[in-house]
Amino acid sequence: MNKIYNIYEILYENYGPQGWWPITGYGYHKLDYNFPRDKNEIFEVCLGSILTQNTTFASVVKSLENLHVKNALNSHAIESMDINELKEAIKPSGYFNQKARYILEFVKFYNSLGGVIPSREALLNVLGIGEETADSILLYGYNQLQFKVDAYTKRILVELDFVDEKAKYGDIKALIESSLKKYVEDERELLKIYQEFHAIIVNHGKNFYSKRPYARGCFLKDFF
DNA sequence: AGCCAGGCTACCG
DNA sequence: CGGTAGCATGGC
DSSP: OOHHHHHHHHHHHHHOOOOOSOBTTTBOOTTOOOOOOSHHHHHHHHHHHHHTTTSOHHHHHHHHHHHHHTTOOSHHHHHTSOHHHHHHHHGGGSOHHHHHHHHHHHHHHHHHHTTOOOOHHHHHTSTTOOHHHHHHIIIIISOOSOOOOOHHHHHHHHHTTSSOTTOOHHHHHHHHHHHHHHHOOOHHHHHHHHHHHHHHHHHHHHHHSSSSSTTTTOGGGGTO
16 A cells, blocks of 8 residues: 555556656657666756756757757857857746856756766755756656656645645655655666656646646546 | 746845 | 745747
8 A cells, every 4th residue: 555656556557658858859768768878868858957947848948959059968068158148048948047057057067077976965056956956867867766856746745635735845755755665676667667757747737737726637636 | 918837046034 | 944036938
């Protein structure tokens, strides 16, 4: 009996594999978990994780395409890029003044890593990287066992009365991670579930937890 | 026209 | 500590 895992099962049965994180020029890669495939794809996930803050991913893709045509979808090109040129490229994603600064801060950090996987704590010390963005980078960019919580995750769990409205990011992350770890022993399988679960939550969230009042038509409510 | 989007920082009490 | 204004473009 593991209600968090039950939610995952029900949603996966309804939506199927999502294929996150999508890569530009390639797209979603359902049932293929061998991503990212190289350093540029890792970096692209990092960049997308920052750009998607409070924005639709369609807008992020436009920004990434803008960088791609400038031959600047890699960390070294961006590090030496003029900030105004960067702002112009990422404008479709919104908050372009802030995000340009965040990206330049991150790129300096990223290039200093020399390919080493960053710690969550180190990521959180970079301006513009909060908990969700850090987990996004680690989960989808580096295939680390860090569950990514987002606004939809909280709305759903609050609606199902699994967590309190006042629950913090870390509370929800800990609940989901501990529940799934108890149920799934194989780490490779666990990683796949972390990646699919968050993506599916976003899918489900867009359907039933976007417009108020939330949860109208949410079939999860029939189970819990 | 108004609300929402795959959040975070700075600043307030 | 917790709470909130500000950030900005784009889609519906």
